[in-house]
Amino acid sequence: MEKTLAIIKPDAVKKGLIGKIIQRIEEEGFKISGLKMLHLTKEDAKAFYIVHKDKSFYDSLTDFMSSGEIVVMILERENAISHWRKVMGATDPALAEPGTIRHEFGSSVERNAVHGSDSPSTAEWEISFFYKDMQLEKIK
Numbered sequence: 001m002e003k004t005l006a007i008i009k010p011d012a013v014k015k016g017l018i019g020k021i022i023q024r025i026e027e028e029g030f031k032i033s034g035l036k037m038l039h040l041t042k043e044d045a046k047a048f049y050i051v052h053k054d055k056s057f058y059d060s061l062t063d064f065m066s067s068g069e070i071v072v073m074i075l076e077r078e079n080a081i082s083h084w085r086k087v088m089g090a091t092d093p094a095l096a097e098p099g100t101i102r103h104e105f106g107s108s109v110e111r112n113a114v115h116g117s118d119s120p121s122t123a124e125w126e127i128s129f130f131y132k133d134m135q136l137e138k139i140k
């Protein structure tokens, strides 16, 4: 089964949406094979979003992502990567389709409630960013 990395971002955690988002994930047929809550430092957030280091929003995005608790999950399903991106909706909640998580719960392009990997190589890199080899052995 394909795996992807999902994050419930600080805005959604602060709004008390962890339960609703996890319920949706399970209803969509994902198996949650890793789950933890953590609070990224600014340095952690900069490392995770290094691909965006030259973007104008990098500083603000990494401030936001280190502003509170997040919930990090490994999701497994057939076509997990593309299916999770479909359930999340477009990056900008204003453009996200009704019924998507970002349409329902996002409040701006930056505070868009959830993250999802965008390709198999990104998923592999993002999963290993949060889960070290020893932990991964245990959830195979």
Ligand code: DAT
Residues within 6 Å of the ligand: 052, 057, 061, 090, 091, 109, 110, 111, 112, 115, 116, 118
């Ligand atoms: P996605 O999260 O849909 O994969 P992305 O990888 O292009 O989107 O950007 C990563 C995050 O950066 C995104 O979830 C929110 C933030 N972001 C993207 N574009 C932005 C913009 N124009 N202004 C502010 N934040 C932005």
Ligand code: MG
Residues within 6 Å of the ligand: 116, 118
């Ligand atoms: Mg992305």
